[in-house]
Amino acid sequence: MAASTLTEVARLAGVSPATASRVLNGSARKPGQDIAERVRQAAESLGYIPNAQAQGLAKSSSGLIGLIVHDIADPYFAAIARGVQEAAREQRKMVLLATTGGGPAEEREAVAAFAARRADSIVIAGSRSCRAEDRDGNAELAAELDRYCRNGGQVAVVGHPVVGATADEGYHVVRVPNQELAGRLATELAGNWDGDFVVVGGPEGLLTSDDRVRGFQEGLERAGRRPAEVLRSAFNRSGGYDAGLELAARIKAAPHGDGDAAAGKLCIFAVNDVMAIGAAAALRSEGLRIPRDAAIAGFDDIETLRDFRPALSTVRLPLEEIGRLATRATGPRPAGENGDTAEGVSPGEVTGEVTLRRSTEAAA
Amino acid sequence: MAASTLTEVARLAGVSPATASRVLNGSARKPGQDIAERVRQAAESLGYIPNAQAQGLAKSSSGLIGLIVHDIADPYFAAIARGVQEAAREQRKMVLLATTGGGPAEEREAVAAFAARRADSIVIAGSRSCRAEDRDGNAELAAELDRYCRNGGQVAVVGHPVVGATADEGYHVVRVPNQELAGRLATELAGNWDGDFVVVGGPEGLLTSDDRVRGFQEGLERAGRRPAEVLRSAFNRSGGYDAGLELAARIKAAPHGDGDAAAGKLCIFAVNDVMAIGAAAALRSEGLRIPRDAAIAGFDDIETLRDFRPALSTVRLPLEEIGRLATRATGPRPAGENGDTAEGVSPGEVTGEVTLRRSTEAAA
DNA sequence: TTCCCGTTGGCAAGCGCTTTCCGGAAGTAG
DNA sequence: CTACTTCCGGAAAGCGCTTGCCAACGGGAA
Incomplete structure (x- = not known):
């Protein structure tokens, strides 16, 4: 038994499919009360569920939002x-x-798949990359997105615009002030930490990571500190762990216990919380303690990680809000705004907040 | 400019839409080489992307899998x-x-929406409830699922069957031996813990929670221990936190320091990791230490929480595998199996593993 | 050369729904 | 009572694609 169709409902109600459609699936024209009631009853008794595919085909819009992570x-x-x-x-x-795992090729594929399904809008949450080997991939992704936008699609990107995308209509960016926030984190950290800083970053060319690294260095400079050394590894926990292992070795090798003890201690800034946790785990597995032997800070303020001890200093980002904003930016324009706001309305910029916690306390 | 259509491609290639369709979108009949090539070129040059909605409508299958969490x-x-x-x-x-937030009503709605989109299959990951107030909701959900299955849909549920679902075709369950595993956890815990046990459970009627509570009690009994008191609260971190607060108060109020110290200590079993973390946070905020003042164990072995210190004793569940199995169960039958296997093939049962870590070590 | 079968491309009929357009009925005004 | 507007239901034309069926064609066997 196949699902029942609008036509069947219409027949049962003794009306035309057109009328049934108007009654059941929102239309400007509202048929008369009695008829409407009959149709609704018929639909009910048949357990009618409209076929969204057919609706989409007819209206050329699908009620779908594509999300790429x-x-x-x-x-x-x-x-x-x-x-x-x-x-x-x-x-x-x-x-x-x-x-997608982050590769531009997979992202392009995903965009194409969304386009095929006629998704009304697409939200891209992954961090952009500008590595040389991703050049072609990025170009193709940009082309695919442009095409999608030209066909009336709405796109929102979190963080950075897609490298090379040129669509000017339907293309929105939710900017995250990574650089600025990382800078603020650096200056605040510098305020109560005398030792050196080390940055654990993601692979070079990952825009988010690069911004945070750059911002952190700028912050250090503003605070009159010398730039931090930058270690690169994978943008996830295991990358952080690897870097942590290396740092642990250094810390243990370094002379300590002399008068310059505080100055010798390291403050590690990992460009995201997950990496920071990985690094912390590595230090700990090497017998080091935080913040006694080294301080550590992350970025993002992941909720699940807030119970981690020592509490991780980080930069709080309103992640959920970011997702919401991005999605809303692609949605129908909020009503009641005529000509007042600029045409290319900014889809919104979010802000974060430096959050210092136990993991970077100077007192051992 | 709207996206180009099959017909346009066909015209450009000088063939009929039928032929173009056969070339581009997999069909049994493969047109001749030269024609195929022409069509492919035309498609390429137009940047043709097939309209999945139209395809779905024509083939009545959408290539969609609905996931409910x-x-x-x-x-x-x-x-x-x-x-x-x-x-x-x-x-x-x-x-x-x-x-859905877990309510049967929302779940029913989601199933209907998936059905409307003609999803090929649906995976329901949320925990089932059998509370009295959910009776009606569950019944409606079951009815919706039955209808979906009768129309050829495939459903996989993680954990428990939906209460009242009767579909026998296309309805799969990935069973998780919550009860048994909780039992094993209890006996292992009882092996090196002399004090009393307390269970922090979710609301009564949440099947997953109930199973784990029941299993744990059985395990205690097998180990010759007296049953644990059961505290109920929300099935998430804050529920755990609340329970933790209450327990902290009790622990602090209890007489300690006398000869019976060990026997007085509590071992807390929270029915999932997130609750356990919440409880731990509460204890800690009250100045208690784990496992010195109380031991604590969870369930699930959430990956992000593995770096939590003290490392949480828990039961490892192959979560990803569960998702995979459920999805595969709804997919096309693996080829090459004719009559050999039973008709109603079991979609797979997973198993977990008790994992004792620092948080329940007896030595303070 | 003739007949028959196997291929291969095209025609056309849907898949289930929306929407434009049309005709008739009802309502209003003159 | 007639003329004009308004409203409302129905007929029909798609939306873009698949697929059953048919006709034409080519080749091998007789």
Whole structure:
């Protein structure tokens, strides 16, 4: 038994499909009370569920929002996804999920798949890369996005614009002031830390990571400190762990216990919380203690990680809000705004907050 | 400029739409080489992207897998989602996400929405409830699922079958031996813990929680221990926190320091890791230390929480695998199995592993 | 050379819904 | 009572794609 169709409902109600459609699936024209009631009853008794595909085909719009993330199990993306999901609900749309692992090629593929499904909008949450080997991939991704926008699609990108994207309509960016916030973190840290700083960054060319590294260095400079050495590794926990191992070795090798003890201690800034946790785990596995032997700070303020001890100093980012904003930016223009706001309305800029906790306390 | 259509491609290539369709979108009949090449070129030059909605309508299948979770930002669900996503990719399908907060009404709605989109299958990851107030909701959910299955849909549920679902075709359950594993955890814990046990459970009627509580009690009994008191609160971190606060008060009020010190200490079993972390945070905020003042154990072995200190004793569940299995169960039957296997093939049962760590070490 | 079968491309009929357009009925004014 | 507007239901034309069926064609066997 196949699902029942609008036509069947119409027949049962003794009206034309056109009328049934007008009654059941929102239309400007509202048929008469009695008829409407008959149709509704018929639909009810048949357990009618409109075929969204057919509706989409007829109206050329699908009620779908495509979301692209690196990895849905990463709490950073999961938090954003929650926001997206929420906003989608407001718009009475469903979320189509694609996880890409971060490669531009996979992202392009995902965009194409969303386009094929005629998704009304696409939210790209992954961090952009500008590595040389991603040049072609980025170009293709940009081309795909441009095409999607030209066909009326709405795109929102979190963080950075896609390298090379030129669409001017339907293309929104939720900017995250990574650089500025990292700078603020650096200056605040410098305020109560005398030793040297080390940065544990993601692979070079990862825009988010690069921004945070750059901002941190600038902050140090403003505070009159010398620039931090930068270690590069994978942008996830295991990358942080690896870097942590290396740093642990150095710390243990360094002379300590003399008069210059405080100055010799390291403050590690990992460009995201997950890496910071990895680094902390590595230090700990080497017998080092935080913040006694080294301080450590992260970025993002991942919720699940807030119970970590010692509490991690970090920069709080309103992840959920970011997802919501991005999604709303792609949605229908909020009503009641005529000509007042600029045409290319900024989709919103979010802000974060430096949050110093136990992991960077100077007192050992 | 709207996206180009098959017809346009066909015209450009000088063939009929039928032929173009056969060339571009997999069909049994393969047109001749030269024609195929012409069509492919035309498609390429137009940047043709097939309209999945139209395809779906014509073939009545959408290439969509619906996933229902309580909250995508909860690491438990995020991990399952990753597995689902992976398996979906294997099947060349996309994942449609619905987060429901756990209510049967919302779940029913989500199922209906998936049905409307003609999702090929649905994976329900949320924990089932059998509370009295959910009776009606569950019944409606079951009815909706039955209808979906009768129309050829495939459903996989993680954990427990939906209460009242009767579909026998296309309805799969990935069983998680919560009860047994909780039992094993209890006996192992009882092996090196002399004090009393307390269980921090979710609201009564949450099947997953109930199973774990029951199993734990059974395990205690097998170990010759007296049953644990059960505290109920929300099935998330804040629920754990609340319970933790209450327990902290008791612990502090209890007489200690006498000869019976060890026997007076509490071992807390929270029915999931997130609650356990919450409880631990509460204890800590009250100045208590783990495992010195109280031991604590969780369930699930959430990846993000593994770096938590003291390391949390728990039961490892192969969350990703569960997602994968559930999804595969709904997919096309693996080829090459004729009559050999039973008709109603079991979709797979997973197993977990008790993992004792620092948080329940007896030595203070 | 003739007949028959196997291929291969095209025609056309949907898939289930929306929406434009049209005709008739009802309502209003003159 | 007639003329004009308004409103409302229905007929029909798609939306973009798939697929069953048919006709034409080519080749091998007789």
